[in-house]
């Protein structure tokens with residue numbers, strides 16, 4: 001037991017019995033990349049509260065104070081170091097979790113990159129290269145490395161966080177953000193292709209795309225978008241939990257937004 005008091009333990013046990021919460025043995029499990037802040041942190045907290053086994057990951061767990069607080073609060077949440085561009089760290093975590101099933105892998109980690117270097121006046125290809133490594137190759141590597149764990153699970157879902165900025169249709173309204181836009185369009189195609197290739201590996205396997213809305217996180221603020229229409233992390237998670245639950249091998253298709261709406265390619 002981490003730092004929970006005796007009375008809190010009793011309360012949790014009674015609550016678990018009353019609500020028929022899953023036991024540790026049969027709880028669903030979720031692995032989330034980039035769990036130290038923003039949407040990833042929100043997902044880690046919410047699924048821990050729901051009684052799921054949560055494998056939270058961060059590039060620098062030692063400096064992740066909010067995640068460390070969740071780690072101390074929830075017995076069903078663990079934290080591991082993971083940079084999604086680091087092949088060794090990916091392989092090490094996959095090995096550590098060998099034999100454990102993962103119902104849902106959320107490829108959440110992502111970066112916007114320096115927005116002054118991704119427009120018609122100024123294009124820095126090194127910036128774009130790094131964005132692609134994190135936002136596209138990271139989810140692809142994670143999908144390959146954790147496919148055995150996901151295949152062994154009940155729910156079998158690999159879901160990657162995309163963005164409206166990756167939509168060809170929406171891009172008619174606004175350009176800029178070249179690297180970020182390209183990365184999200186590319187990861188859409190990568191996951192679509194991987195779903196086509198890998199779906200036969202297990203009945204019900206889903207390799208799909210979800211989108212969180214315009215969420216008040218560091219990434220959104222760095223983009224310059226602060227206007228009306230943005231939502232809190234909690235509001236995004238409220239929707240995403242339902243979206244994650246509802247996506248199946250039968251209905252997987254274009255990205256599904258946090259509000260359940262399909263996003264055009």
Ligand SMILES: NC(=O)c1ccc[n+]([C@@H]2O[C@H](COP(=O)([O-])OP(=O)(O)OC[C@H]3O[C@@H](n4cnc5c(N)ncnc54)[C@H](OP(=O)(O)O)[C@@H]3O)[C@@H](O)[C@H]2O)c1
Nearest residue numbers: 034037038039059083084108109110163214215217218219
């Ligand atoms: N916020 C929005 O409005 C919005 C809209 C559409 C899509 N999204 C997508 O939602 C996801 C989460 O974004 P957010 O808004 O929560 O952004 P955020 O607050 O900037 O968080 C990004 C997370 O990704 C992690 N990360 C970055 N590079 C990484 C790497 N190489 N390996 C592992 N983790 C890495 C960050 O870790 P560090 O702290 O170590 O950098 C951080 O935990 C992203 O994929 C983003 O593109 C966000």
